[in-house]
Amino acid sequence: MENVHQAAEEDDLYSGYNDFNPAFYSEVRDPLTPCYYFWLLLCVLWSFRPEEKLKLLEKKINTLIEESCMAQSTGNLQLALDKAKEAHREERALVKQREQSGSADHINLDLTYSVQLNLANQYEKNEMHPEALSSYKAIVKNKMFSNAGRLKVNMGNIYYKQKNYHKAIKFYRMALDQISNAHKDMRSKIKHSIAVVFIAMGQYSDAITSLEDIMSETPNITAGFNLILCYHAAGDREKMKKAFQKLISVPLGISDEDKYIPPNDDTSSKMVIEAIKNDKLSQMERDLKARAEKYITTAAKLICPAMDASFASEFDWCVDMVKNSQYVQLANDLEFHKAMTCLRQKDHNQAKEILKTFEKKDSKMKSAAATNLSFIYFQEKDFDQADKYADLAMSADHYNPAALTNKGNTVFVKQDYEKAAEFYKEALRNDSLCTESLHNLGLAYKRLNHLEEALDCFLKLHAILKNSDQVMYQLADIYELMGDRQQAIKWLMQVICVTPTDPHVLAKLGKLHNDEGDKSQALHYYSESFRLFPCKIDVIEWLGVHYIESQFFEKATQYFERATLIHSCPLYFVAGNYQKALETYKEIHRKFPENVDCLCFLVRLSTDMGLKEVQEYATKLKKAEKMKEIREQVDVQILQLDCLFLQPCDSNHSSGSSRGERLSAKMRSLTVSNEPYEADSQKELDASYMDPLGPQIERPKTGAKKRVDDDDDFGDEELGDDLLPE
Numbered sequence: 015m016e017n018v019h020q021a022a023e024e025d026d027l028y029s030g031y032n033d034f035n036p037a038f039y040s041e042v043r044d045p046l047t048p049c050y051y052f053w054l055l056l057c058v059l060w061s062f063r064p065e066e067k068l069k070l071l072e073k074k075i076n077t078l079i080e081e082s083c084m085a086q087s088t089g090n091l092q093l094a095l096d097k098a099k100e101a102h103r104e105e106r107a108l109v110k111q112r113e114q115s116g117s118a119d120h121i122n123l124d125l126t127y128s129v130q131l132n133l134a135n136q137y138e139k140n141e142m143h144p145e146a147l148s149s150y151k152a153i154v155k156n157k158m159f160s161n162a163g164r165l166k167v168n169m170g171n172i173y174y175k176q177k178n179y180h181k182a183i184k185f186y187r188m189a190l191d192q193i194s195n196a197h198k199d200m201r202s203k204i205k206h207s208i209a210v211v212f213i214a215m216g217q218y219s220d221a222i223t224s225l226e227d228i229m230s231e232t233p234n235i236t237a238g239f240n241l242i243l244c245y246h247a248a249g250d251r252e253k254m255k256k257a258f259q260k261l262i263s264v265p266l267g268i269s270d271e272d273k274y275i276p277p278n279d280d281t282s283s284k285m286v287i288e289a290i291k292n293d294k295l296s297q298m299e300r301d302l303k304a305r306a307e308k309y310i311t312t313a314a315k316l317i318c319p320a321m322d323a324s325f326a327s328e329f330d331w332c333v334d335m336v337k338n339s340q341y342v343q344l345a346n347d348l349e350f351h352k353a354m355t356c357l358r359q360k361d362h363n364q365a366k367e368i369l370k371t372f373e374k375k376d377s378k379m380k381s382a383a384a385t386n387l388s389f390i391y392f393q394e395k396d397f398d399q400a401d402k403y404a405d406l407a408m409s410a411d412h413y414n415p416a417a418l419t420n421k422g423n424t425v426f427v428k429q430d431y432e433k434a435a436e437f438y439k440e441a442l443r444n445d446s447l448c449t450e451s452l453h454n455l456g457l458a459y460k461r462l463n464h465l466e467e468a469l470d471c472f473l474k475l476h477a478i479l480k481n482s483d484q485v486m487y488q489l490a491d492i493y494e495l496m497g498d499r500q501q502a503i504k505w506l507m508q509v510i511c512v513t514p515t516d517p518h519v520l521a522k523l524g525k526l527h528n529d530e531g532d533k534s535q536a537l538h539y540y541s542e543s544f545r546l547f548p549c550k551i552d553v554i555e556w557l558g559v560h561y562i563e564s565q566f567f568e569k570a571t572q573y574f575e576r577a578t579l580i581h582s583c584p585l586y587f588v589a590g591n592y593q594k595a596l597e598t599y600k601e602i603h604r605k606f607p608e609n610v611d612c613l614c615f616l617v618r619l620s621t622d623m624g625l626k627e628v629q630e631y632a633t634k635l636k637k638a639e640k641m642k643e644i645r646e647q648v649d650v651q652i653l654q655l656d657c658l659f660l661q662p663c664d665s666n667h668s669s670g671s672s673r674g675e676r677l678s679a680k681m682r683s684l685t686v687s688n689e690p691y692e693a694d695s696q697k698e699l700d701a702s703y704m705d706p707l708g709p710q711i712e713r714p715k716t717g718a719k720k721r722v723d724d725d726d727d728f729g730d731e732e733l734g735d736d737l738l739p740e
Contacts, residue, residue: 517547
């Protein structure tokens with residue numbers, strides 16, 4: 015039996031030699047005969063013939079090409095390139111061996127073409143564009159390859175990636191010239207590539223020519239949509255409409271969905287339908303249909319710009335066109351988009367009218383329309399209507415998380431936080447990524463004083479929305495309520511990293527640092543908050559009190575004057591009552607015509623309200639700022655004049671020092687005048703200097719004659735008791 019198995023295993027080895035003598039053949043197969051071992055030796059020698067070696071090498075090259083392609087399909091581009099290079103080296107060695115053996119006529123051109131093409135493709139996939147172009151050129155120049163001219167398309171693609179658009183168009187056209195009219199699909203794809211390059215270059219007229227040619231011969235969805243884009247860039251609205259009609263008439267070539275409905279209750283038929291319902295072909299069909307619907311919806315939005323006066327009529331035209339096409343289901347989506355556009359334009363009445371027409375549509379559209387109606391009424395603070403449409407949306411689709419969130423919001427404003435939390439939790443059970451429900455659930459827990467649960471909600475929300483300043487502010491607020499000021503400061507610092515110019519967050523940081531006893535940090539953040547928003551009363555109050563405590567009374571006076579100015583206009587500006595704020599600021603300006611802050615508010619209000627007085631107030635503001643600058647210059651000049659009154663150090667030093675102290679006391683008693691500065695004023699400047707380091711050391715007396723100072727203005731004055739030396 016063992017010998018029989020051996021003979022069976024060697025059938026392949028002997029299969030090529032069946033034309034020998036049968037008797038001799040039977041003897042050879044018998045392992046007990048001497049011929050058997052001779053035959054084995056003959057077969058081994060036969061396998062080492064040059065032709066057999068070359069066939070094995072060809073097989074190895076084909077295997078390397080397959081491995082390279084498989085590696086590329088799995089995304090391992092480097093391995094694919096390495097296999098392609100190895101295949102190329104082996105193929106070069108194979109050609110060389112054939113040439114040396116004198117069998118050059120038996121060179122496998124198909125194998126050579128496959129190796130070089132695969133190598134060029136792998137170079138291109140690895141973005142090694144110079145090497146890829148070199149490989150493609152070698153193939154194209156080889157006259158032995160019949161259809162190599164088509165590879166100029168690949169070369170055009172590489173030049174397009176390199177943004178060398180002129181060369182890309184050149185190679186696309188060269189490839190187009192080498193493809194016959196019988197291959198319409200291939201020619202259409204190349205023409206589309208040419209049109210895309212023209213669009214990238216901004217040459218829309220040339221792109222339109224190519225795309226119109228495609229739509230007249232082999233229309234497709236992508237070319238039709240690009241044609242509408244080119245007409246839009248050229249500003250030709252009428253041609254956009256004609257192209258839209260062509261776009262919605264393009265056949266997709268997708269069979270009816272009824273093929274996925276089993277014709278009977280046969281179990282095997284159901285299994286087959288279930289298998290093909292989600293196969294790659296079905297997925298490709300669904301992707302094509304979704305892309306076509308997206309293109310048509312986007313084209314309709316381009317034809318009907320929101321800011322155009324004829325927006326409504328043109329949108330109705332698009333809806334009518336779609337209703338009469340194969341995309342009937344898109345008509346509802348376009349109507350819905352029209353309502354959303356009206357909502358963005360703050361035309362709530364028109365939006366509500368359109369959305370109310372969906373009450374008789376299918377459940378999905380009905381639920382979406384009712385959800386938006388509930389939101390609109392909630393924004394208008396009509397909570398009863400908002401509650402009504404939230405219930406309608408939930409009845410149409412109870413698993414709609416947006417409808418459940420709206421229902422929770424209507425309950426929240428009624429201060430029934432427990433019930434609102436239940437609706438938010440149900441919305442999260444239907445959609446765990448519904449961030450609105452999670453945020454509002456945290457607010458509900460916060461109102462219920464369930465701080466741990468609220469903290470958990472906002473921490474989860476922070477994991478989803480990493481850079482949301484609102485979420486981080488809520489976390490800081492919760493930590494403050496829990497008494498953990500350090501954690502609150504930490505989260506507020508993260509808020510500042512996202513929105514560094516939020517005055518309310520800066521004021522909050524100042525308050526927390528003040529509560530912690532860190533006055534310097536509190537002063538820093540309160541000052542930054544005041545710089546960004548100088549109308550926040552609590553910030554101004556804290557700064558004024560701080561400077562009073564620090565005995566900087568002049569600085570504190572500035573802040574309290576600002577607070578008085580804001581209180582004189584009791585939040586009319588903040589509340590939106592611009593007319594009342596304008597009247598109040600006008601009255602302040604009448605009493606204080608040179609107040610710069612009042613003029614700033616008048617300029618801002620006049621600009622926002624479109625008043626003619628804006629130029630007048632702007633001119634007055636410039637003059638007031640100029641006068642303020644002049645006063646500051648005068649103050650600087652006074653300080654400079656102080657240096658001119660330095661007295662020489664002599665025996666009368668004590669008298670000079672006391673005189674300087676009296677003059678400085680007079681200077682400190684002066685108040686800054688609000689009158690405009692006059693250059694020819696005859697007022698005498700009263701200035702003196704007092705050395706902050708105290709009286710200087712008296713110089714040693716010399717034999718020089720004592721100088722008598724007859725010009726001492728204060729020589730006859732009596733010294734007060736407070737100025738006499740102790």
